[in-house]
Amino acid sequence: MPRYSENAFALFLGCTIPLRFPFIESASRKAIKAFDFETKDLPFGCCPDPLGVQSFDKETWAALAAHNLCLAEEEDLDILTLCNGCFETLSVANAELQHNDKIRIRVNKILGEVGKEFKGKINVRHIIQEFHDLRTLIPDLIARPLANCKFAVHYGCHFLRPAEILQTDHSEHPVILDELVQVLQGNSIPYLKKGLCCGAGVYGTDFPTSTKIIQEKLAEVGKTRADAIIVICPTCFRQYESGQILIKRNHGETYGDNGREIPVIHYAELLAFALGFNMSEEFNQHRIKLSFNEKLLEGGMGTI
Amino acid sequence: MAIQSMDKIVCQIRPCYQCGTCAGGCPVFRNNPDLNPRMLIEKLLFGQIDKILQNQDVWNCCFCLTCSQHCPQSVDLAHILIELKNYSAKEGITPKSILDEMKILKKTGMTFELSKMVLKRRKKMNLPGILPPDLNGIQKILKTTGFDDRLNSSLAGKQITETSEEEA
Incomplete structure (x- = not known):
């Protein structure tokens, strides 16, 4: 998938990493420094959790994910996640909202209440994909x-x-x-x-x-x-x-x-x-x- | 996006020919035979939805999506179970662990609360402060989607069970 934003990402920390295992956040921030891309912190909420929230109420799951995607869209940045759960939720919601008009219209109506609109113009990446893309640079940096x-x-x-x-x-x-x-x-x-x-x-x-x-x-x-x-x-x-x-x-x-x-x-x-x-x-x-x-x-x- | 009708769900599982590939790959079934994905589909096909929703079996799916990926007939069982869990939640049958998570989500916009210990740990590593999420916006969304009502009625139901457990 081609990158939307060049060499810059909105860093999506999620809940578990910053609030429970901050050492993973710290390590990720350090590792990113070695490469030629920038990250920006945005006031994201819970991704939300693909299991708990989606099981309880799928529409809420889609709307909250879209809310997060909108924050990155407003900054013209692709999202970079450190967690598989955030990665799955945001990727799947992004795809569903991009390709299913019915769902997008419904979710945008909900987002209208908070002055947001999902446009579907950014990508979601896992930090591992990014490191893998950059793997040829790593041997010289070790x-x-x-x-x-x-x-x-x-x-x-x-x-x-x-x-x-x-x-x-x-x-x-x-x-x-x-x-x-x-x-x-x-x-x-x-x-x-x-x-x-x-x-x-x-x-x-x-x-x-x-x-x-x-x-x-x-x-x-x-x-x-x-x-x-x-x-x-x-x-x-x-x-x-x-x-x-x-x-x-x-x-x-x-x-x-x-x-x-x-x-x-x-x-x-x-x-x-x-x-x-x-x-x-x-x-x-x-x-x-x-x-x-x-x-x-x-x-x-x-x-x- | 709203809950699919039961007819629609049954339509999606109709291609199933009961080969059991879903059960073979299921990490839960190999350790807890109560959750048998193949038999869940059989029950659905025979319209025994009440039997399925009577207990919490559907909540024991760990949502690894192995069944959906392996199915030779492209039945997306993991997401069908999501729909069934939505039904179950609507009926007020939600496990306590999920309700606890939903309560924190409504209160903070996240699924964990920041503890003093973690705050101390973050400082030790010179991590930047956590940007607070747009809690007003999130709570407004939760109200609009009906999440709030569902949570409140589930909690009212749950309190009854908890009291009876204490009495026991």
Whole structure:
């Protein structure tokens, strides 16, 4: 999809990242600095959540998404998201409103109440797509190669599906994130059930099932002895990180080496780290402390 | 965009030939057989919508969209379930976790509230202040779409259940 705005984006932080995992925001802002594009903060509201709000009232979901899209349209900027949920909601709503006259007229009538009109002239991008487009520049920028590290990547459902609208990658055999890990000289390791959902969607409504799904995934990741799990979505992040802590507490199970949990990292953090930014505060705020930096320290890569 | 009629929903699932591909790929079904996507469609085809909406099974879909992507007949089950959840919410059957999220959305325009701890963490990393969303605009939209009324009646219904739980 061609960019509407050249080298500038409206940065869509969403709710979970700035209000719960601000270290992902900080890492993203740092990583963006290394590349030739600008971001602008706008007073966006909740995207809104593709599961909760859409399930409760689909029309509200579309209207609130359109409200956010209008804010970026007024600034003539494409939207850049850091979260799969925001990415899916804004992309799908954007497409539906662009192509379905009936829905657009209905939503614009609602938006008229607050003096806005959806025009449908901007695009929505995930930060991972942007990094992937810029991947040929990365090798020259790397300050800390991740050569000895093994990573298990998890894409997350709402980055890939509905594929016909999002068009990010093959919905069953995606490669974008694996390639981005390899660009940092890290090893993206294959594991079983890689394409399985993390189970966060039923965290609130069916917690036991949500736990069973993440246990299934963690068991497979554990077999590979990965140094960390790489995610690109704060909801997957929470599911993997809090999930492991709760499973340890409730079931006494751990999946990492020596009875430890497996660290979870958003790709933006990994990139910022590899690019040489000081990430000690960001990594310090993780509940599961990172172990792969021990390997890097042994290799003389310097402190984080 | 408003809730589709049940006839329209049934029309969309008519191509289903019950191969079970949806159930095979469903991350919830493999761990909780109560949510069987194939049988949900069967019930819908036979007009047993009341049976479906009686319990909270439809809310146990994790919306990974695997079923919709895999279906050889292009039945978009994940979004049909969204419609059914809209029906369910209209009837006042909404899980507490979703209602809690909706309450925060109405109050703040976001789905999380800023805690002191996170504010401290943001300061430690020199992050800029969070731009407050246009809460007036958002609340006006929630009123216009009928979200407010739906939330209020759902909460009134929920309070009854909560009291009875406490009594129990």
